[in-house]
Amino acid sequence: MHPSVHPTSPASEEWETPAARTAILDIAEFLADARRLVVLTGAGVSTESGIPDFRSPGGVWSRVPPTSYRAFMSDPAARRDYWRLRRELRGLATSARPNPAHTTLAALERRGILAGLITQNFDGLHQAAGSSPDRVIELHGTTHEAACQSCGARSPIEAVQARVDAGDDDPRCPACGGFLKAATILFGQPIPPAALAAAQALARDCDLFLVVGSSLRVIPAARLPLLALDRGTPLLILNLEPTPLDVRADVILRAPAGQALPRILAALPAD
Ligand code: NAD
Numbered sequence: 610m611h612p613s614v615h616p617t618s619p620a621s622e623e624w625e626t627p628a629a630r631t632a633i634l635d636i637a638e639f640l641a642d643a644r645r646l647v648v649l650t651g652a653g654v655s656t657e658s659g660i661p662d663f664r665s666p667g668g669v670w671s672r673v674p675p676t677s678y679r680a681f682m683s684d685p686a687a688r689r690d691y692w693r694l695r696r697e698l699r700g701l702a703t704s705a706r707p708n709p710a711h712t713t714l715a716a717l718e719r720r721g722i723l724a725g726l727i728t729q730n731f732d733g734l735h736q737a738a739g740s741s742p743d744r745v746i747e748l749h750g751t752t753h754e755a756a757c758q759s760c761g762a763r764s765p766i767e768a769v770q771a772r773v774d775a776g777d778d779d780p781r782c783p784a785c786g787g788f789l790k791a792a793t794i795l796f797g798q799p800i801p802p803a804a805l806a807a808a809q810a811l812a813r814d815c816d817l818f819l820v821v822g823s824s825l826r827v828i829p830a831a832r833l834p835l836l837a838l839d840r841g842t843p844l845l846i847l848n849l850e851p852t853p854l855d856v857r858a859d860v861i862l863r864a865p866a867g868q869a870l871p872r873i874l875a876a877l878p879a880d
Pocket residue numbers: 613614615616617618650651652653654655656657660661662663664729730731732733749821822823824825826827847848849850864865866867
């Protein structure tokens with residue numbers, strides 16, 4: 610796994626090189642011709658909203674190793690650790706607001722060119738920015754709901770969190786007694802097949818694939834651009850760091866998404 614070195618947004622003079630300006634215009638040109646754009650976003654789209662990506666120095670994983678799904682399901686101590694960490698982190702997702710990267714992607718949808726927005730994030734900020742929920746595929750689930758790991762029942766996460774706050778450190782489903790956890794995907798937990806199939810179909814059918822703020826190291830999300838590339842579809846990558854698919858991209862822009870996406874939108878011809 611590659612560490613993220615830019616937990617915050619660099620100043621424009623640090624990234625706005627002549628090459629970056631050219632890349633902005635190139636991306637705008639691709640977008641102007643697109644009719645079925647698919648966007649894949651990762652944690653990098655939300656760092657400018659104050660939610661750190663996971664692998665940054667000083668980030669969550671450097672302090673608390675992630676719980677695996679197997680440990681969560683088999684070990685009461687792992688479940689207690691999971692809920693303890695959530696208590697520590699929950700303010701992040703509940704107080705965060707969309708940044709200009711999210712609102713620009715919502716604006717691209719309003720231009721009528723967006724076939725779908727696939728996100729690895731579970732923070733709900735795309736929908737908060739105005740992206741239509743039915744255009745957003747949350748591959749890694751949502752942190753705003755709890756899911757029973759036995760019967761699948763969903764409930765608002767706040768209600769479960771309130772039980773944890775009151776001392777219930779291994780909360781169970783009121784209907785079936787199954788373990789409750791946030792409706793996000795832990796390591797080793799399969800992605801819901803319907804969400805993955807929908808994302809794969811979008812990737813195969815699009816005429817332009819744009820990656821924003823993803824390391825392209827988390828599978829299966831990282832494989833989605835390959836489905837587009839296999840059909841000759843252009844790939845554009847906007848990410849602070851190099852990714853394994855940079856060698857196959859038509860345009861690479863290394864810039865903070867919240868600063869760069871509005872510039873790209875401004876470079877598009879008026880609707
Ligand atoms: P990731 O694949 O999501 O990578 C994040 C990438 O974003 C890094 O390569 C980094 O260089 C880049 N980046 C950071 N700030 C950026 C910015 N302002 N503009 C452009 N690029 C930027 O991997 P991860 O961070 O290790 O997270 C792993 C998984 O954990 C994610 O796939 C996601 O499911 C989950 N996660 C979700 C959130 C969230 O919901 N906001 C936050 C952290 C992690």
